[in-house]
Amino acid sequence: MFSNEHKLYLKNIRKKNLLIRLSQFIIIILFIVIWQILADKNLINTFIFSSPKKVIDTVINLHQTNNLYQHIWITVYETLISFLLGTGIGIVIATIMWWNKFIAKVIDPYLTVLNSLPKVALGPIIIIWSGAGIKSIILMALLISTIITIINVYQGFSDTDVNKIKLMKSLGANKRQIYTKLILPANYNSIISTLKINISMSLIGVIMGEFLVSKSGLGYLIMYGSQVFNLNLVIAGIVILCIIAAIMYYLVLYIEKRFKR
Amino acid sequence: MVKNVILKIKNMKKIYHTPKNEILAIDDFSLDLLDREFIAIVGPSGCGKSTILSILSGIENLSSGKVENKKNSSIGYMLQSDNLFEWRTILENCLLGLEINGELNDENKKYVLDLLETYGLKDFINAYPSNLSGGMRQRASLIRTLATKPDILLMDEPFSALDYQTRLAVSDDVYNIIKKEKKAVIMVTHDISEAISMADKVIVLSNRPTKIKKIIDINLSDKANPIHNRKAKEFSYYYDLIWKEIDFHV
Incomplete structure (x- = not known):
């Protein structure tokens, strides 16, 4: 069918x-093998650096106590x-701004400030306002x-071809x-x-929220691990998150x- | 045969405002459009030719003056670029105006399908614009404008996006379609030959503020379609006449 x-x-x-x-594949295998060898030869302190075997043990342990799926879920x-x-709220607000340029211009500086503000700084306020629960975490991720x-x-809405808008108007289209x-x-x-x-922004927000307040979740697992100095748990949490x-x-x-056209 | 005036423009004036100053774009523009008449407007670039069409189509307001639509004719506007929506098929694109006006019924759809068939796009009704040549896209754009059955067509440099060969062929096509559908036309162009070969009357505009400099009736012996008309013996006479009137600044 094809030429040689x-x-x-x-x-x-x-x-x-x-x-x-x-x-x-070789890079990840090498990484794990070297890590394990260093741990076996006591060249690294497994209490601080853990080891692949210990991480696997921790995951198995979490699996047996059924906590693993709870946290992941x-x-x-x-x-x-x-x-x-x-996504929903974002698209609705963008629509309102497109619909009403006055509103868009008025809220522009507030959006710019909110966008540049590290949202984690709002963490303490969010906890006080909406309590130490799932609500705070979602609020953090939403922000x-x-x-x-x-x-x-x-x-994107504002950059829509002006000539196409002109065409729509010439055909008598209303704003809707x-x-x-x-x-x-x-x-x-x-x-x-x-x-x-x-989707990645939401994951970042959720983990940040779980660091601040929570009783379960992978962010909580990592935070809890570090507080009780169980580095096996911390690294296991990070691996699962990856x-x-x-x-x-x-x-x-x-x-x-x-879905892209 | 005396033709009726269907559109009367009286002393149209348009001022554009910017924070720093105001620009008088059109000053005292008056024009009568007769039934089934083909008027071409030529003038130096940036002189506000398109503005006139935008005002007539209702997209922009005029500052003063009057546009009298004598018979309440409907107006269709064919823009410079075809503006076909890439996410719609050719048929869906052509039905856009009907959809917007809530006039999409079987009868009107059939009318559009007939237009597509008559003007050589039958095999492409379910194709997307990216699969069409420039000339075909321009024809689709014209059919989209014709779909709502306008009495008056406004065309803003409809062929300027096409290469020269296609341009000649498509202007021939479009001209035949317009004559067959018995429409009155106001076409803006910067191409003098195109104006002479298609129009009954050529309006030459001045630089900004735009005023009418001269109105030239085109009387070609043996008038037919545009490509044929370019061979008329009066053609170069009219070309020189218009050329001298336009203020080109190079």
């Missing part, structure tokens, strides 16, 4: 990709809630994801029709991209591929 040259070309691509994957649940709420959503989506038939579909791709940023972050990232990547 093309077959060679394809083979080379496959070879290169395989080499990349292999290298990636709480963190994932909080992240999803903040992600959905943050982080919503503002960036508003700014990104509003930017311009919004539903032009602004929204024209910004479909940029909204999907915003979702991608948003895996969850990766799964979420690839999920959104898939959604993006599937």
Whole structure:
């Protein structure tokens, strides 16, 4: 079907990709093996640095006491809630701003300040206002994801081709029709991209919130581990978080591929 | 045959305001458009030609003066770029105006389908704009404008985005469509040949503030479609006449 040259070309691509994957795999294996050897030879203090075996033991222990899934679920649940709420609220506020340029101009400096403010600074206030519970955590995550959503989506709305708006007006469209038939579909791709940023923003917010207040979740596990000086628990928490972050990232990547036009 | 005036523009004036100053864009512009008449407006670039069309289509307000729509004719506006929505198929794009006006019914849809078929886009009704050539896109844009059955067509440099060959062919196409559908047209262009080959009357505008400098009736012997008209023996006479009137600053 293909010429020999093309077959060679394809083979080379496959070879290169395989080499990349292999290298990636070797790095993580080497890292784990060296870590374990250093721990076995007592070259590092396992009380501070833990070891792969101990991390695995901790995960198995968490699995046996059934706590593991509880913590994972709480963190994932909080992240999803903040992600959905943050995206929804963000798009609604961006819509209001597009609809009413006066409001947009008035709230612009407040948005800019809120965006540059490290949200963790608001942590203590959030705890006092909404209590040491899941509400505070979601609020924290919302603060982080919503503002960036508003700014990104509003930017997209404002950048919609003026000539297309002119066309809509020449066809006699009212503002609602311009919004539903032009602004929204024209910004479909940029909204999907915003979702991608948003899911990691929500996860950051949730872990930050769990650090500050919480009784369960991966952030709590890591914080609790450090307080009782159980570094095995801390590192186990971080490893699980890595895996969850990766799964979420690839999920959104898939959604993006599937739905982007 | 005496044709009726369907659109009367009286002393149109338009001022643009910026924080630093005001700009008189159009000053005292008056024009009568007759039934089925084809008027071309030419003038130096940036002289406010497009503004006139925007005002007539109702997108912009005029500062003073009057536009009398004698027979309450509906107006369609064909913009410079085709502005087809990439996420809609050609048919969906052409139905946009009907959707907006709440006039999307089987009868109107059939009308649009017929237009698409008549003007060579039948095989592309379910294609997306990115799959069409520049000339086809421009035809689709015209059909979108015609879909709402306007009596008067406003065209703002409708062919300027096309290369020269396509431009000639498409202006021929569009001209035939307009004549067949019996529309009155006001077309803005900077292309003198295009104006002479298509219009019954050419209006030459001055630099800003835009005023009418000269109105030239085009009487070609053996008048037919635009490509043919370019060969008329009066063509160069009119070309020189208009060329001398336009203030080009290089």
